[in-house]
Amino acid sequence: MALADVRAAGPTDAERIRSVMTRSDSLSLTTDSNGYDLISMHTVDSGGTLRLRVPSESLLADEAVLAPRGALTSLIEFTDLAPVPVRDRVRSRVTLAGRLTPAEIQDAPKVLVLRLDMARAAIERDGRTASVGLDELTIARPDPLAIEEAALLTHLDRDHGDVVAQLSRLVDRNVLQGVVHLRPLALDRYGLVLRCEYARQHRDVRLTFPSPARNADDIGVRVAQLLSLLRDNSHRCRFEHS
Numbered sequence: 169m170a171l172a173d174v175r176a177a178g179p180t181d182a183e184r185i186r187s188v189m190t191r192s193d194s195l196s197l198t199t200d201s202n203g204y205d206l207i208s209m210h211t212v213d214s215g216g217t218l219r220l221r222v223p224s225e226s227l228l229a230d231e232a233v234l235a236p237r238g239a240l241t242s243l244i245e246f247t248d249l250a251p252v253p254v255r256d257r258v259r260s261r262v263t264l265a266g267r268l269t270p271a272e273i274q275d276a277p278k279v280l281v282l283r284l285d286m287a288r289a290a291i292e293r294d295g296r297t298a299s300v301g302l303d304e305l306t307i308a309r310p311d312p313l314a315i316e317e318a319a320l321l322t323h324l325d326r327d328h329g330d331v332v333a334q335l336s337r338l339v340d341r342n343v344l345q346g347v348v349h350l351r352p353l354a355l356d357r358y359g360l361v362l363r364c365e366y367a368r369q370h371r372d373v374r375l376t377f378p379s380p381a382r383n384a385d386d387i388g389v390r391v392a393q394l395l396s397l398l399r400d401n402s403h404r405c406r407f408e409h410s
Contacts, residue, residue, distance in 0.1 A: 177376055178358045181298045182308035185291050186216060187356070188248045188262045190310040191317065197228070198243040204228055216305050218244070218264065218284040224273060229280040232268050239267035244284065251318035252325045252351050254363050255370055259354060260293035311356045316384040324352045331391065336362065337398055339373050357381045360391070 179187065189212045197204040197220075211219050222228045232240045246262040266286040273280055289300045313320065324332065336350055339362065344350075346366045353363040359376040377390040378397075 178374065179311055179356050180304075180308065181291050182300045182304045183311060184260065184293070185262050185289055185300055185305060186212070186308045186310040187314040188246050188260060188291075189216070189218065191314045192246045192248065194246075196245045196247075198245075199228075199231055200241055201231065202227065216286075216308070218286070219271065220268065220282040220284070221274070221279045222282060224278040224280045226280075228282075232270055232280065232282050235268075239269050239285070240282075242266060242268045242284065250353050250363075251321050252353065254349075254351055254353060255365055260291055263290045263292070264288070312383050313356055313381065313387070317355050320384060320387055321352050321355055331395075332362070334395055334398070335360070335375060335391070338375055338394065339364070343371060343373060355387070360394070 189210075194205065194207045195210060197206055206220065206222075209221050211221070213219070220228075222232075232238075235241075242265070244264040244266075246264075247258060248260040248262070250257045250259055264284065264286055265288040266284050268282040268284055271281045271283040286302055286305075289302065289305050290297055291300065292298075311317075332350060332352060336344060343364060347364045348367060349363075349365040351363050351365075352360060353372055354361040357377075357380040359374050361372050361374045364371045364373060375394055378393045379390075381387055381390050
């Protein structure tokens, strides 16, 4: 089976950003004066607007309230990590730049809600950084597997190594030469990415589903469809990145 050196069908950069924002539990926030690591303090609505819920008596709340014209210049960064043990776990980084403005105060506990009025958005992956237009980001939706991805990959890696080994037969033999570890790295509605780790480097290969998955319940069927392609010598695997 030959390996086509072309980029496989996959989510757009805007969809990837929305997925990372949706599934990430933490983020880093930098203002003109301070840096913060925030855990379980953000939400994202259907239009992609990010909000932070911060204690009303915190330093960040004070910064936002006292900012000139009530808008705090901010840089927000998400780091997307693979949920399985691989050599380099960083799959992508998302950067959002804009201004945080107070939106409301909630009681019990007393929380200040800050809304990010976004000015720029970018994603770094595969050794490249791409800017994404705000209109595109607004209409994009997270991948339907974004929330369940970590659990699905962990289950596949921990409990179904035999399936991963079978899926590797769809990869060109030359790519597999010298592989020390083979693990599922990423999953979206379009396909599965396998991480091929060698002694000193690695390569990632995307296996594209015959048709996109609608939700997590579809994954078993889509993996079975990939395995059925082992009987089809015309199937082409595609590089996700190297």
